[in-house]
Amino acid sequence: MKSQPLDSVTTLTFDVFGTVLDLTGSLEAPTGMFLAELGSDMSGAELYAQWRARQRIEQFQDSLLMLGHSGYLETCRRALAYTLRANGIEFDAEQVVRFMEVWQDLRPYPDSAEGLGRLSEKFRLVALSNGEPEFLRHLAENRIRFDFDGIISVEEAGAFKPHPGVYRAAARILGAEPSDILMVAAHSFDIMGARACGFRGAYVNRYGLPYEDTTQYAPDIVVADFSELADSLLGEGG
Numbered sequence: 432m433k434s435q436p437l438d439s440v441t442t443l444t445f446d447v448f449g450t451v452l453d454l455t456g457s458l459e460a461p462t463g464m465f466l467a468e469l470g471s472d473m474s475g476a477e478l479y480a481q482w483r484a485r486q487r488i489e490q491f492q493d494s495l496l497m498l499g500h501s502g503y504l505e506t507c508r509r510a511l512a513y514t515l516r517a518n519g520i521e522f523d524a525e526q527v528v529r530f531m532e533v534w535q536d537l538r539p540y541p542d543s544a545e546g547l548g549r550l551s552e553k554f555r556l557v558a559l560s561n562g563e564p565e566f567l568r569h570l571a572e573n574r575i576r577f578d579f580d581g582i583i584s585v586e587e588a589g590a591f592k593p594h595p596g597v598y599r600a601a602a603r604i605l606g607a608e609p610s611d612i613l614m615v616a617a618h619s620f621d622i623m624g625a626r627a628c629g630f631r632g633a634y635v636n637r638y639g640l641p642y643e644d645t646t647q648y649a650p651d652i653v654v655a656d657f658s659e660l661a662d663s664l665l666g667e668g669g
Contacts, residue, residue, distance in 0.1 A: 435651060437613065437631055437651060437652075437664070439608075439610055439611050440554070440611060440612070440613045440631055440664075441554065441555060441607065441611050441612075442554060442555040442556075442557060442605055442607055442611060442612045442613070443550060443554045443555070443556050443557070443612075443613050443614075443615055443633075443664075444557045444558075444559035444583070444601055444605075444612055444613070444614050444615065444625075444630075445547075445556065445557065445558050445559065445560075445579075445615045445616070446559065446560060446592075446614075446615065446616035446617065446618060446621050447558050447560040447561075447562060447567065447570065447575075448503070448537075448560065448561065448562065449617050449618060449637070450615065450616050450617040450618070450635055450637070451539055451540065451543045451547075451558075451575055452537045452538065452539050452540070452543075452570065452574065452575065453537070453538050453539065453540045454483065454537065455479065455483075456538060457533075457536065457537045457538045458475075458479055458533060458534075458537075459475045459476050459479045460475055461475070461530075461533045462475035462478055462479045462482070463475025463476070463478075465526075465530045466478060466520070468526075469515075469520055469521065469522055469526070470521075471518070471520045473518060473520070478514060478515075478518065481514045481517070481518075482507075482510055482511050482514045483510075485510040485513050485514050486506055486507055486510035488510070489506040489509050489510045489513075490503075490506050490561065490591035490592075491591070493506065493590070493591055494590045494591050494594045497590075499589045499590070500561075500584075500585055500586045500588075500589050500590060500591065502563055503560075503561045503562040503563055503566065504531065504534060504562075504563065504566060506591075507531065507534065508527060508528070508531055511527055511530075511531070512524075512527055515527075534566075535569065536574070537570060537574055538574065539574065539575045539576075540637070540656065540657070542656040542657045542658045543575065543577075543657055544575070544576065544577060545657070545658065545661075546656070546657025546658055546660055546661045547575075547577050547657065548577075549661040549665060550657075550660070550661050550664065550665070551580075552665075553664070553665060554613075554664070555580045555581075555605075556577075556579050556580050557579055557580055557581040557582070557583060557601075557605065558571060558579045558581070558582045558583065559583045559585075559597070559598075559601050559614070560582075560583070560584060560585070561584075561585050561591050561592055562584060563584060563586065564582065564584045564586060567582050567584055568582060581604075581605070583600070583601050583604055583605075585597045585600075587600040587601075587604065588600040592620070592621050592624055593620050593621055593623065593624025593625070593627075594624070595624065595627065595628050597624070598614070598624060598625050598628035598629075598630055599628055602628075602629075602630075608629075609628055609629030609630050610629055610630070610631065612625075612630045612631065613630065613631040613632065613633055613651070613664075614626075614630045614631070614632050614633070615633045615635060615660065616632075616633075616634065616635065617634075617635045617636065617637045617638065619634060619640065619641075619642045619643045619650075620643065622634050622642075622648075622650050623642075623643045623645060623648045626648035626649070626650070627648050631651045632648075632649075632650040632651055632652075633650060633651065633652040633653075633654065633660055633664075634650035634652070634653045634654070635654055635655070635656060635657065635660060636653055636654070636655060637655070637656065652664075
């Protein structure tokens with residue numbers, strides 16, 4: 432789906448967690464093993480879904496309360512502790528800290544590397560993520576194994592996405608007009624936040640979820656994965 436020509440776009444900014452990297456596929460099984468270690472018969476899939484939802488709340492709270500960027504991994508840790516308590520599962524802090532090492536081993540979606548490689552032939556590709564700079568560099572080099580043209584952490588803005596300061600800081604750092612940048616994300620709130628700041632938007636609907644209830648900040652493109660994204664932006668695949 433296209434709304435307007437994207438001829439002016441020179442730069443693609445990518446959400447990382449859940450868009451390039453497969454969080455569910457990477458974390459559900461280890462979460463199940465962790466629950467078994469804690470003596471719980473709750474499934475990893477059930478707890479992970481709650482954990483992921485709570486993580487978003489932790490991030491949004493930080494932004495709303497203007498607490499700054501407390502760190503992506505820290506919001507993950509806090510969300511896990513909250514979710515375990517909400518389900519009556521006993522744990523100690525050290526167990527959670529040890530388990531959080533699983534985030535270092537996240538896996539990309541199978542289509543990520545191929546799609547990024549094709550898109551790099553025409554566009555500047557930049558990671559724009561809620562993660563900490565050092566963590567993002569590790570993931571790009573050792574897990575995604577792709578040499579982005581730049582990596583921008585929301586630490587530059589002191590708030591989590593979709594705070595408008597994130598997208599404005601990215602445009603400033605990249606030396607580009609917002610309309611020259613296409614935000615690529617599998618989360619509709621990220622695309623809406625970018626569109627509200629003048630970016631173009633590509634919604635990679637990996638999860639089969641509806642977009643936000645807005646027409647003003649609708650995505651320019653909706654695709655299922657990075658292969659479709661590359662086909663659309665490079666004029667391939669019919």
